[in-house]
Amino acid sequence: MTMRFSVLASGSTGNAFYVETDKQSFLVDAGLSGKKMESLFSEIDRKMENLSGILVTHEHSDHIKGLGVLARKYKLPIYANEKTWQAMEPLIGQVNAEQKFAFDMETVKSFSGLDIESFGVSHDAAEPMFYVFHHEGKKLVLITDTGYVSDRMKGIIKHADTYVFESNHDVQMLRAGRYPWNIKRRILGDFGHVSNEDAAIAMSEVIGDKTKSVYLAHLSQDNNLKELAEMSVAQTLEMKDMPVGVQFQLHHTDPKTPTILTEV
The missing domain is CATH 3.60.15.10 (Ribonuclease Z/Hydroxyacylglutathione hydrolase-like)
Structure with a gap:
């Protein structure tokens, strides 16, 4: 299965x-x-x-x-x-x-051998939460829409086989971009979205021996580029002695085109 x-x-x-x-x-x-x-x-x-x-x-x-x-x-x-x-x-x-x-939030529901675990994130919504999927010893994590990744979140999501991880913006692009300052401040704040660099730092603390794939998700159309996100994340992980392409791969996601249906 x-x-x-x-x-x-x-x-x-x-x-x-x-x-x-x-x-x-x-x-x-x-x-x-x-x-x-x-x-x-x-x-x-x-x-x-x-x-x-x-x-x-x-x-x-x-x-x-x-x-x-x-x-x-x-x-x-x-x-x-x-x-x-x-x-x-x-x-x-x-x-x-x-x-x-x-x-x-912070509970697990089981559906015929698929255990779905919910966990809270830091975002400007009523009670935002994301999910970890457990099945037959495999672990799949979905985490976007958070201003930062807390130690509590890291404890829940660590050592997954696959991550779909927010890499929302490049800080320089955002600061120099056309958004009004109140929107920039929201995105950069603790209840906004994580940047490429902050995402990579969090990844470096949760990626484990069995991690094979990281999908960069929720990229801003105005304040990021796929190539820039991948380069920024790869450089930061390299500095943490976690070279991309050795144990695990980085993958793009897209606002209009689905990724191939893939086994965890």
């Missing part, structure tokens, strides 16, 4: 992540239109009606844009913590009560 995943879309315009085992399949966030989400599923040769459910990280529109439409169309179970439910209910429209499930 294997665990497979695809980063369907990742970036400031919309985020969605897919994970499956032989018995279960989940979507994490639906931050693009319902039509676009269906298109992304067809690109990885999967059908939305076969999903076991949708896990929500937080209520920002780039994570829930298509959620209400998909929930109503496919009658899917939706999992989120109570504060996130309260914040997003006015944004997603009517969802039947029997589709609403609570997934508290």
Whole structure:
């Protein structure tokens, strides 16, 4: 039995992540239109009606844009913590009560051998949280939308086989860019997004002997470039005696094109 995943879309315009085992399949966030989400599923040769459910990280529109439409169309179970439910209910429209499930922060839910662990992050949302997927001794971590990576977070996510890790912005690009200062301050702050360098420093403290892949995620369209993110992260890890391409590989994600469905 294997665990497979695809980063369907990742970036400031919309985020969605897919994970499956032989018995279960989940979507994490639906931050693009319902039509676009269906298109992304067809690109990885999967059908939305076969999903076991949708896990929500937080209520920002780039994570829930298509959620209400998909929930109503496919009658899917939706999992989120109570504060996130309260914040997003006015944004997603009517969802039947029997589709609403609570997934508290810092808990584990088990689905036919797939254990999903939630953990809190530091972001300007009601109660943002991300997920670790455990299956048959394999560990897959999804962590974006956090202003920093705390020691508590590092303890939860360390020694994974695969990471989908935020590498949101280049600090110099952000500071010199066109955003108004209040937006820059939000992104740079403790409740914003991690930079390329800060992401790499955090990675250096959690990557373990069995880590094989790191996917750089949630890149800003205005304040980052794929090549720059990869170079910055690789340079920082190199300085920590963790050369990329030896034990583990760095991979891109894209705001419009899914990654290949890959075994963890």
